[in-house]
Structures are given as C-alpha cells and as structure tokens.
Amino acid sequence: MKRYKQNRSGTIMVLSAVMLAMLSTIAAFCMNAAYVELAKSEMRLACDAAAKAASINLGLTGDETEARTRARQICQKHTVAGEALRIRNIDVDFGHASPSGSGQYTFTEGGTPSNSVRVHASFVRREGGMAALPAFGSFLGQDDFELDQDSIATRIDNDVCLVVDRSGSMAWDLTGDAYSYPGELHGKSIIQNYFLPPHASESRWSALSSAIDTFLSILDANPYQPRVSLVSYSSNFEFGDFNSLVSSIDQPLTFDFDSIRT
Known part of the structure; x- marks a missing residue:
C-alpha cells in the first residue's frame, strides 16, 4: 500500500x-x-x-x-x-x-x-x-x-513643659553681678532680700515672666495649641515658717494659658 x-x-x-x-x-x-x-x-x-x-x-x-x-x-x-x-x-x-x-x-x-x-x-x-x-x-x-x-x-501638637528657676538669684538685677538687687532692694541685706518678692520690672524674675508671657501669646495666636505645664526648681530650704522645695509641678498640663501666667 x-x-x-x-x-x-x-x-x-x-x-x-x-x-x-x-x-x-x-x-x-x-x-x-x-x-x-x-x-x-x-x-x-x-x-x-x-x-x-x-x-x-x-x-x-x-x-x-x-x-x-x-x-x-x-x-x-x-x-x-x-x-x-x-x-x-x-x-x-x-x-x-x-x-x-x-x-x-x-x-x-x-x-x-x-x-x-x-x-x-x-x-x-x-x-x-x-x-x-x-x-x-x-x-x-x-x-x-x-x-x-x-x-x-x-499636625501632631506636642505638649510643652516650661521649667523655670525660682531660686533666690532670680531676684537679682540684670547686670549679671551676684547679689546685686534692683530698685528698693538695692543695699539691703541678702537675708532680708531673700524673703522679699522680686522687683516687678527690673529683676531676673520679671524678665522671665515677660518672656513666658510672650511665648504663651505666640501659642495663643497659633491655630495649633498644645497643652502647657509649669515646673519650677530651687533648693530644699527651711527657715522658720518658710520652706522651699527643690522642684514642684506648679501647673499640670492645661490649655488654659492664663493659669500659667498667674
């Protein structure tokens, strides 16, 4: 086939x-x-x-x-x-x-x-x-x-903690000299000045207060407002009825900035 x-x-x-x-x-x-x-x-x-x-x-x-x-x-x-x-x-x-x-x-x-x-x-x-x-x-x-x-x-807002010095040196004036007090405190004894309030406008404390107020005013004007707390430090000290703690939380975290100012 x-x-x-x-x-x-x-x-x-x-x-x-x-x-x-x-x-x-x-x-x-x-x-x-x-x-x-x-x-x-x-x-x-x-x-x-x-x-x-x-x-x-x-x-x-x-x-x-x-x-x-x-x-x-x-x-x-x-x-x-x-x-x-x-x-x-x-x-x-x-x-x-x-x-x-x-x-x-x-x-x-x-x-x-x-x-x-x-x-x-x-x-x-x-x-x-x-x-x-x-x-x-x-x-x-x-x-x-x-x-x-x-x-x-x-935008995540961060909490702010202001830590300030409240020791006796904050009552000194702005010259940078130790134990130099402004205004009516000038010439008085160191012990006497230690227990008196700092000068309202010429002391280191007044300058610090002004700086804090400016800082908080900037935060107030910002749409993103964090919480702010206030902590102060000095040294442990006792004299009669007067005593001072080394550190203290003076204002917990808050949105109320006026409570920091006062």
Whole structure:
C-alpha cells in the first residue's frame, strides 16, 4: 500500500502568529498596568505635597484661604500622566484628626481644633482630562483611565513643659553681678532680700515672666495649641515658717494659658 506524507509546511508560522498575538496582549496589559501604577504614584505624591504645604501654611498663618492657595500652587507643579494636576478651593478641606483605638487617625471635616488638611484630586480637573492608555487601548476595550486620590496631612501638637528657676538669684538685677538687687532692694541685706518678692520690672524674675508671657501669646495666636505645664526648681530650704522645695509641678498640663501666667 502506498503511503502519502502529510504536508505540514506553514504550521509553525500559524503557531508563531498566535503566540505573538498572545505575547503582545500580555505585554500591552503589563505596559498599561505599569503606566496606571506610575500615574497613581504621581497623583499620590502631588496630593501629599499639597496637603503638607497647606498644613504648614495654616500653622504659620492661621489663614485657610492662604492655605488653600498654597495647596493649589504646589499641586499644579506636579504632573500626572504627563499633564499638570489642578485642584479647586473646594477640594481642600480642614478639620480635626484624632487617634482611634487601632492607632490610626480619623479625620472629621470641620472639626475643632483644626489640625488637619485633606486634599482631593482627580483627572476631572487634570489638564487633558482622563489619560490615554499607552498600548492597544482600543483593542483591549478601554482607551483611557481615571484616578481619584485623597491625602490628609495632620499636625501632631506636642505638649510643652516650661521649667523655670525660682531660686533666690532670680531676684537679682540684670547686670549679671551676684547679689546685686534692683530698685528698693538695692543695699539691703541678702537675708532680708531673700524673703522679699522680686522687683516687678527690673529683676531676673520679671524678665522671665515677660518672656513666658510672650511665648504663651505666640501659642495663643497659633491655630495649633498644645497643652502647657509649669515646673519650677530651687533648693530644699527651711527657715522658720518658710520652706522651699527643690522642684514642684506648679501647673499640670492645661490649655488654659492664663493659669500659667498667674
């Protein structure tokens, strides 16, 4: 019986074409996925920078309008998928963020005291709108993509403890000379002056009080107000009914700065 050999010429070309199409599709998916992830990173970076800039500006000026303007300026300096990213004033929100039981912070829009800024961005306000996929968008059934991003910058206020010297030397004047007392205390005995109040305007104690008042006034004007405590130190001393402790907590942590001043 005569056998006929099968004609398989061109089979490898068909297989190669199929494999090439599959590899091209996989490559397109990978390129598009990488491009989208890059755009996500760029948008996250832009939003984070804008939120941080607004938070810093708000802390320095206390002006929400100026903080919004700064956020928009910083955001526009960043490009996402090749185009500048723009945000509007309504995309910048202010509020309060506080830690939850899990250790994460929860943002409350409009909450007080204001310590957080949230920035929202999307391709809706990006120059050029939605971004086109780089590879085979029409073939894969999606020509473009859109992204949204929220970033929150929170300023964590630190508690402040003022530690002051209340020893007898704080009644001296500002000349730098030991046991040199100002005003009506000048010329009196050291023991006598030790038990008298410091001079109201020319003593080291008055200068310290003025410095503390200035410091607290700056904190009062800042939208981010920490708690403040007052601790003083001297030396253990007893003389009749008079006694002095080496250190004392004169005012625990408080938001009431007037209690520190008094």
